[in-house]
Amino acid sequence: MALNIIQDQTLTFEQKVVNLARYAENTLNVLNISDEIQVLREAGIICDLFEGNAPYRPRYILPDYEKLMKKGCSFLELAPPTNIWEATHTLLIFYKHVPSITTMPVYIGNIDTLLEPFIENEEEARLAIKLFLTHIDRTITDSFCHANIGPKSTRAGRIILELEQELQNATPNITLKYDDTTSREFAELAIVTALKTAKPSFANDKMFKTELGEYGIASCYNGLPVAGGAHTLVRMNLAKLAMTVTDTEEFFETALPRAMECMANYIEERIRFIIEESTFFETNFLVKEGFIRKDNFTSMFGLVGLAECVNNLLSIEGHDDRFGHSQVANDLGEHIIEIMHTFIMEHVSPHCGATKERLLLHAQVGIGDDINVSPGCRIPIGEEPELLQHLVQSARFHKYFPSGIGDIFPFEVTAFNNPAYVLRIIEGAFKEGMRYFSLYSTESDVIRITGYLVKKSEIEKLDQGIATLQNTVVLGQGQVRNGRVLERKVQK
Numbered sequence: 441m442a443l444n445i446i447q448d449q450t451l452t453f454e455q456k457v458v459n460l461a462r463y464a465e466n467t468l469n470v471l472n473i474s475d476e477i478q479v480l481r482e483a484g485i486i487c488d489l490f491e492g493n494a495p496y497r498p499r500y501i502l503p504d505y506e507k508l509m510k511k512g513c514s515f516l517e518l519a520p521p522t523n524i525w526e527a528t529h530t531l532l533i534f535y536k537h538v539p540s541i542t543t544m545p546v547y548i549g550n551i552d553t554l555l556e557p558f559i560e561n562e563e564e565a566r567l568a569i570k571l572f573l574t575h576i577d578r579t580i581t582d583s584f585c586h587a588n589i590g591p592k593s594t595r596a597g598r599i600i601l602e603l604e605q606e607l608q609n610a611t612p613n614i615t616l617k618y619d620d621t622t623s624r625e626f627a628e629l630a631i632v633t634a635l636k637t638a639k640p641s642f643a644n645d646k647m648f649k650t651e652l653g654e655y656g657i658a659s660c661y662n663g664l665p666v667a668g669g670a671h672t673l674v675r676m677n678l679a680k681l682a683m684t685v686t687d688t689e690e691f692f693e694t695a696l697p698r699a700m701e702c703m704a705n706y707i708e709e710r711i712r713f714i715i716e717e718s719t720f721f722e723t724n725f726l727v728k729e730g731f732i733r734k735d736n737f738t739s740m741f742g743l744v745g746l747a748e749c750v751n752n753l754l755s756i757e758g759h760d761d762r763f764g765h766s767q768v769a770n771d772l773g774e775h776i777i778e779i780m781h782t783f784i785m786e787h788v789s790p791h792c793g794a795t796k797e798r799l800l801l802h803a804q805v806g807i808g809d810d811i812n813v814s815p816g817c818r819i820p821i822g823e824e825p826e827l828l829q830h831l832v833q834s835a836r837f838h839k840y841f842p843s844g845i846g847d848i849f850p851f852e853v854t855a856f857n858n859p860a861y862v863l864r865i866i867e868g869a870f871k872e873g874m875r876y877f878s879l880y881s882t883e884s885d886v887i888r889i890t891g892y893l894v895k896k897s898e899i900e901k902l903d904q905g906i907a908t909l910q911n912t913v914v915l916g917q918g919q920v921r922n923g924r925v926l927e928r929k930v931q932k
Contacts, residue, residue, distance in 0.1 A: 450902060454581065455911050458543055465492040470717070471709050477702045485680045486703050488710070489673055489742075489807065491541055495710050496718045499541040499740075502656045503731040504667040505549035508534055509557075515725035524558040524565050528572040535580065538726070540659075542582045542911075547658035547669075548612055552589040552597035559595050569596065570603050577609040583892045583912040584659045590617040591645050593626035601633045601640075610886050610893040610910055614640035615657040617648075618870070624863065631859040631866075631879070635851060638880035638888045644870045651842040652794075660805050660891020661876050662844040665794045668736030670843070672710040675804040676703055678776070679745030679813045682752040691753060692779070700783045707739055707799065711791050735793035740843050741784055742804035745813040746773050747820050764819035764833055773817065774836060777801075781840050795842075803837075803845035805890035808918020815890050816845055824929035827865070835872035846876035846891065852932045853883050882930055889916045889925055896926075 445451065445459045471493065473481075480486040491499060509527065512520045513534060521527040531554065538545035555572075559565040576585065589597045604614070616622070616630045630640050641661065648655050654666045664670055681699055685691045714720060721727050721734045747763040750773045754761050761769040781801060789799050803816025814820045817837040824830055827849070834847045855862055866877050878888050885895050894916030898908045902917050919925050 450905055450907050450914075452581075452907050452909065452911075458911070461543075462490070462492055465494050465496075468494045470494045471713060473706065473709065474702070476698075477706050480699060480702055481706075483680065483684075485677050485684075485699060486706060487675050487677060487807075488706070489541075489675060489804070491672060491710070494718075495672065495714050497539045497720050497724075498669050498671045498714060498737060499673050500546050500658050500662060500664055500670040501538055501540055501726065501732060502547040502658055502664050502666050502669045503534075503538055503549075503726055505531065505534070505554055507667075507731060509554055513725070513731075514729060521558065524555065524560070524568045527555055527558040528568050532572065532575055532579075535576070540584075542584050544580045544582045544585060546584050546586055547656050547664075548576070548580075548585060548587050549656070550588045550590075550617075552594045552600055556594045556596040562595060562599070565596070566599050566603070569599050570607070573600070573603055573607060573609065573612075577607070577611045578909070580611055581909050581911055583611045583613055583894060583910055585612045586656075586658050586660075587612040587614045588617060588657055589614060589640065590626070591619045591622045593623040597626065598629065601629050604639065605633050605636050608637055608886060608895075610895050610898070610912075613660075613893050615643045615661070615876075616640040617645040617657075618642045618866070619645040624860070627863050628859040631862045632856060634879050635853075635856055635859075635862075635881040636884055638878070638884055638886045638893050641846065641876060641878040641888075642866050642870075644875050647838075647870075647873075647875055648842075660844065661846040661878075662740070662802065663842060663875075664738065665736050667730075667732050668738070668794045669732065670800075671714050671737055671739045671791065672707055673740040673742050673802060673804070674703055674707050674710070675742030675744055675802075676700070677745050677813060678743055679748035679752070682749040685753075685756070687756055688753050696776070696779065697783075700780065703741065704783075704787050704789075704799070707741065708789060711739055711789070715791050738792040738795040738843070739789060739799050740802040741780075741799040742802040743780065744804050744806055744810065744815055746776065746817045747814045748812060749776065762823065764823060764825055764830070770833055770836070777817065777837060777840050800843035801841050802843040803841050805892075806919065806923060808915045808922065810919075811922045816841075818847060821924045821928050827931050831865070831869045831874065832872055835869060835874040838873055838875035841875065844876070846878055847874075848878045848880075848888050848890075848928065850928050850930050851879055851881050852930055853881050854932070855881060887925070889919045890923070892916075
């Protein structure tokens, strides 16, 4: 296996190093896993999303970058920045030392408010920020890297949006925190940028703040506490779980409760190892200097394949109702999520101090190997209803997922002529209770795969056996082949 990695012509040197490290980690067996949990893991019902057999750092880390800009960093010998060049370089140096499941930072802060105080000359700031964004794209070669902007309009935010249209980079992913204070001009500029580059997505800022306090959007669309993060994300494949039962009674009385209990125990074991054995929280400078706090972490109880689960359970009972198109199917879907939510609220997770010792439900976006398994609570691609029905159906599930859920809506190119129309759609969706809204246009090279971004042109290179800089292109290739992401319903 190690030799296969070394000889793989589609991997860059950096990608080979990361894959070899993962291979070495997975030769260990240090977690206490029951036979029942292992059976569910081998069946693909429980999946740790390639976190490795010996987790030695939290999966998602969201440093307090505001503290960095105000006080600098002793470990990295960085003084507080005093101008735009020092500000961008301070952040870029710091990013290099922020670990995650990908080995690269999955959260790089509210970059507009971080840079805004240092803008004196806009022309100079534009050059500095352009180089800053280019540096991120070329060195953080993983589009799970996520920046935030907003909710208020800033000069830095406007420059970032304008430059993203020009640069057409897949990294970083960007979210606009949107609320009543966001100017319409700024929001409409964000929509035009999103149509061209698949970013930013729009986050319902009021909803996230109410649930999480000071938060950031990291990785795909994960809402997590700033100065904290998530130890782990384990997911349940509801589609596969539904295939193990003979009727709905067995699913609700036996299969789902046992799977939830096993997955919670597995999550707790992964957390235990990180906290008690990995030494991360005792040794890392991020903790020692207060950029993150041990008591400000949570963990994520993920799920995929709700639609296929519902459709299969109804089929077993002789019904042809489909998730997203039937009150019966949608009600069944929400009933499943309500049961999972109740389980989460009753399960005590002692090390999840950020969320009152509770795990957070997460609508996981899927992996490249998923076949006939829709991300989270999404309607399967190819079965999307009309836009209004789709938004209302989707919104009813968003309240259950503080750590992330979202839907993706490709728009026809005519949307460029009327961004105000798209903004009204987003505002209406948020009023219905929607948490997160992503869009792009059919003409965009940068597309949103499930939650992360990849260029179609880069996937084409990989199809030809040519190595690509971004390691997420491999994941995107799998989703294009197996998940039909290029076949989403186009909104006109």
